[in-house]
Amino acid sequence: MTNDYRFEFRSYQRRFLRSLTTNHGKWDIREGIILRLTDESGKVGWGEIAPISWFGSETLEQALDFCRQLPREITDEIIFSIPDELPACQFGFESACEMGSGEWGVGSGGDNFITPKSSLFLYSALLPAGEAALNQWKTLWQQGYRTFKWKIGVNAIADELEIFELLIHTLPASTKLRLDANGGLSYEEANLWLRTCDNLKANPELPLEIEFIEQPLPVEKFQQMLELSTSYETAIALDESVATLRQLADCHQQGWQGIFVIKPGIVGSPSRLRKFCHQYQIDAVFSSVFETAIARLAALQLAAELSQNNRAIGFGIDHFFEQEDTWLQTLWNDL
Ligand SMILES: O=C(O)CCC(=O)C1=CC=C[C@@H](O)[C@@H]1C(=O)O
Numbered sequence: 001m002t003n004d005y006r007f008e009f010r011s012y013q014r015r016f017l018r019s020l021t022t023n024h025g026k027w028d029i030r031e032g033i034i035l036r037l038t039d040e041s042g043k044v045g046w047g048e049i050a051p052i053s054w055f056g057s058e059t060l061e062q063a064l065d066f067c068r069q070l071p072r073e074i075t076d077e078i079i080f081s082i083p084d085e086l087p088a089c090q091f092g093f094e095s096a097c098e099m100g101s102g103e104w105g106v107g108s109g110g111d112n113f114i115t116p117k118s119s120l121f122l123y124s125a126l127l128p129a130g131e132a133a134l135n136q137w138k139t140l141w142q143q144g145y146r147t148f149k150w151k152i153g154v155n156a157i158a159d160e161l162e163i164f165e166l167l168i169h170t171l172p173a174s175t176k177l178r179l180d181a182n183g184g185l186s187y188e189e190a191n192l193w194l195r196t197c198d199n200l201k202a203n204p205e206l207p208l209e210i211e212f213i214e215q216p217l218p219v220e221k222f223q224q225m226l227e228l229s230t231s232y233e234t235a236i237a238l239d240e241s242v243a244t245l246r247q248l249a250d251c252h253q254q255g256w257q258g259i260f261v262i263k264p265g266i267v268g269s270p271s272r273l274r275k276f277c278h279q280y281q282i283d284a285v286f287s288s289v290f291e292t293a294i295a296r297l298a299a300l301q302l303a304a305e306l307s308q309n310n311r312a313i314g315f316g317i318d319h320f321f322e323q324e325d326t327w328l329q330t331l332w333n334d335l
């Protein structure tokens, strides 16, 4: 795309089919902004700003304020100087530029956001927290998922360990299971979960693989997580700790050698993410921010370019929403 664009945007709301319950609380409605850039030749680039403020990005209001103060005609210069305090805006505007320039091989954008569930990617499906996981996994298995992520740190640890015991005796042997605490465990609880997973790893009768425990401790407990990462066989993945590019660089610089969960929708500038990942070859797992197909297309493009170690991508979240294809068209038609 050339460097002058007509800029339009509108906010959206999408209700989860079922609330997403994590240690951060209950999430019922996903709100975001869809933006459209049209260059002088008429080429269109679509972008999406999908903040998660409790994860470390800007708030939706801050993103809307930023969009409202922009002129109707904007330039590359404005886009590539969006401050680091607005990482979801950096992602939304930059990816709209890239799409419009056809760098993804997407033509006019707008009419086709089919994000391929290609076999090139293994997808990880998000299970509901608590014992609902025991009922839900089979439907997802029948849809082809072989990697699942289950939220812990939501209910009492004794209850979750009990459900975990049932889950590992129910899931097929070839399953990979990820546990995501969203920073909700105490140091003692994190040790108990890691020890439990190590014991499972040592049990030949239960070959199911615990791929990693995600963000066991709060962001401010980085040193304790660094210590835990060398004390157990079971891998640890940082998520909230590396939510933005600044945090990602900081944890890497402080010596994190484990897994990094990358949420492209809120991490910040795609071009700077590419540079970082190419430079440091980090072990990255790409993860959804419950975005629409617009941001998902951009995020999958980055995952395709930057994924290492064949890790399933955390975009198995379609079952959290109604079908979206017509919804996106109606959202924009009356603009
Ligand atoms: O990463 C995945 O497998 C799916 C996405 C996912 O789990 C999340 C997306 C956004 C916020 C969180 O609730 C949660 C996470 O902590 O990773």
Ligand SMILES: [Mg+2]
Binding pocket: 180, 182, 214, 215, 239, 240, 261
């Ligand atoms: Mg997570």
